[in-house]
Amino acid sequence: MTQDKFATKTAVYPGSFDPITNGHVDIIKRGIRIFDEIIILVAYNSSKSSLFTVEERVAMIREEVKDIEGVRVDSYSGLLVDYLKKEGVNVIMRGMRALSDFEYEFQMTLMNRRQSREVETVFLMSGFKWFYTGSQIIKQVASIGGSVKGLLPDKVHKKLLAKFNNGRK
Numbered sequence: 001m002t003q004d005k006f007a008t009k010t011a012v013y014p015g016s017f018d019p020i021t022n023g024h025v026d027i028i029k030r031g032i033r034i035f036d037e038i039i040i041l042v043a044y045n046s047s048k049s050s051l052f053t054v055e056e057r058v059a060m061i062r063e064e065v066k067d068i069e070g071v072r073v074d075s076y077s078g079l080l081v082d083y084l085k086k087e088g089v090n091v092i093m094r095g096m097r098a099l100s101d102f103e104y105e106f107q108m109t110l111m112n113r114r115q116s117r118e119v120e121t122v123f124l125m126s127g128f129k130w131f132y133t134g135s136q137i138i139k140q141v142a143s144i145g146g147s148v149k150g151l152l153p154d155k156v157h158k159k160l161l162a163k164f165n166n167g168r169k
């Protein structure tokens with residue numbers, strides 16, 4: 001068997017994480033059982049309007065994962081494959097929820113492979129409890145005063161309520 005230059009099992013988990021949800025945390029905790037290290041990469045995405053700044057998202061994620069050994073948080077504004085090359089990583093870890101995620105994820109996977117043939121994408125299915133929850137719908141519901149308690153880590157939930165200044169629990 002030949003030694004692969006990517007022998008350390010490191011994966012990059014990219015996303016906007018605006019904000020990080022319990023579904024994301026579930027994927028991270030399950031992913032670290034597979035990989036030696038996970039780099040949670042908060043992406044700058046000019047096509048999305050974000051509620052939290054990149055710096056706020058990085059800080060919230062760092063707080064949430066501080067006790068998970070092997071996980072670190074970073075941010076990047078360029079192509080994901082360029083970040084992977086910079087870090088010496090060739091695996092992208094993604095969470096997959098409902099079938100509706102598949103087409104978008106498939107397109108992204110093919111585009112990343114087009115940019116670099118060494119890149120592999122590994123999908124982890126969302127835990128059943130988080131199957132239909134995502135940051136976008138959570139923000140929508142919270143913005144009009146609906147309850148999203150239990151869908152986000154508690155500290156993130158408080159920050160989300162503060163953003164909408166509605167104080168509802």
